[in-house]
Amino acid sequence: MKNEKGTIVLAGGVIGLIAAILVFFGNPANMGFCIACFLRDTTGALGLHSAAAVQYIRPEIIGLVLGACIISLVKKEFRPRGGSAPVTRFTLGAFVMIGCLMFLGCPFRMILRLAGGDGNALFGLVGFVAGILTGTVFLKKGYTLKRSYKMPKLEGSIYPAFQIVMLLLLAAAPAFIHFTEPEGGPGAKHAAIIIALSAGIIVGILAQRTRLCMVGGIRDLAALVAILRLPILCCVAQLLPELLKGSICAAAERCLRRGFEGFDGSRFQR
Numbered sequence: 001m002k003n004e005k006g007t008i009v010l011a012g013g014v015i016g017l018i019a020a021i022l023v024f025f026g027n028p029a030n031m032g033f034c035i036a037c038f039l040r041d042t043t044g045a046l047g048l049h050s051a052a053a054v055q056y057i058r059p060e061i062i063g064l065v066l067g068a069c070i071i072s073l074v075k076k077e078f079r080p081r082g083g084s085a086p087v088t089r090f091t092l093g094a095f096v097m098i099g100c101l102m103f104l105g106c107p108f109r110m111i112l113r114l115a116g117g118d119g120n121a122l123f124g125l126v127g128f129v130a131g132i133l134t135g136t137v138f139l140k141k142g143y144t145l146k147r148s149y150k151m152p153k154l155e156g157s158i159y160p161a162f163q164i165v166m167l168l169l170l171a172a173a174p175a176f177i178h179f180t181e182p183e184g185g186p187g188a189k190h191a192a193i194i195i196a197l198s199a200g201i202i203v204g205i206l207a208q209r210t211r212l213c214m215v216g217g218i219r220d221l222a223a224l225v226a227i228l229r230l231p232i233l234c235c236v237a238q239l240l241p242e243l244l245k246g247s248i249c250a251a252a253e254r255c256l257r258r259g260f261e262g263f264d265g266s267r268f269q270r
Contacts, residue, residue, distance in 0.1 A: 011206040018199045019112050022060070025191035030116050033060060033203065034109035036100035041187050042166070045178050053185025055178040057170040059193050062163045063200020068208040069160040070201075077208075080156025083149040103127075107214040132215055167197070 019032030031037060037054075044055035072078040100106045103124045105113065110128065113121035169177050170193065180187030190196060206212065 008210045008212060011210045011212055014206060015203055015212075016112070016115065018203060022191050022196065022199055025195050026189055027191050027196075028186040028189045030113060030118060031105070031109060031186070032112050033199070034105045034112070035061070035064070036097060036106035037104075037109065037186070039097070040101060044180075044187065047176070047178055052178070052187075053180055054187045055180045056187040056190055057166055057177065058190070059167070059170065059196035060200035060203070062167050062170075063197045063202075064204040064207070065160055065163045067201035067204025069204075071205045071208050075209075078153065078156065080151040080153060081148040082151050082155070084147055085145040088145060111214075128214075 015033070023029060023032045027033075028037075038058035038061045040049075041054050041056045041058050042061060043049055044051055045057045069078070103110070105124075107124075107128055110121050110124045114125070173179065182188050191199070
């Protein structure tokens with residue numbers, strides 16, 4: 001159990017560093033690794049929304065799915081399950097996504113924004129904790145989505161296979177796939193495909209092995225420490241280049257400015 005908790009904490013630190021590295025290699029500032037934003041960009045690339053500023057097939061999502069799938073197959077833990085309350089789960093998932101995009105990021109990005117000195121993320125943190133506590137009350141009152149059932153392995157293979165198709169579409173860039181024009185918005189800012197894909201695979205493997213969960217981190221001490229370590233190491237990674245150039249005061253000031261305003265001076269940069 002002690003080793004397991006240590007692994008969770010280590011995973012949180014590694015993911016925080018990966019987020020900072022992705023920004024360094026081209027991902028939008030004050031974002032790094034945001035699952036909600038990546039899904040938004042990918043759906044735009046498929047033409048499912050018309051916001052031209054956020055259209056790009058994000059390799060991080062592809063890597064996240066494939067990394068988790070591959071390690072689960074290697075460890076013989078690939079056990080697809082489903083079948084319980086699909087409409088309720090879909091509806092709740094839709095509202096979670098709406099909430100994330102209203103906040104300009106998922107809980108993961110909330111932590112990264114805190115690491116960058118973005119005080120606006122504190123309001124998101126308060127709402128996040130309040131939502132978890134509300135859900136806990138419902139669970140204690142007996143609310144449940146009922147049990148899930150074992151599904152055929154073919155059923156669980158569909159989404160990873162879909163991600164491989166998405167990777168091929170990203171590489172081929174056919175005319176029916178939409179991409180944000182250069183300097184056209186956050187969708188035009190991204191790390192090289194191989195770097196982003198590798199980052200996603202690593203995060204997927206770590207998430208599958210540790211079961212690291214942002215919601216569960218509020219209840220579990222080890223996961224909470226991992227979540228806290230994530231912004232600390234991400235912040236250090238952002239400060240380090242500045243420390244090499246000048247004083248720590250200038251580095252901290254610049255980091256905070258980037259956290260609140262973004263690298264291009266836009267306060268609400270996605």
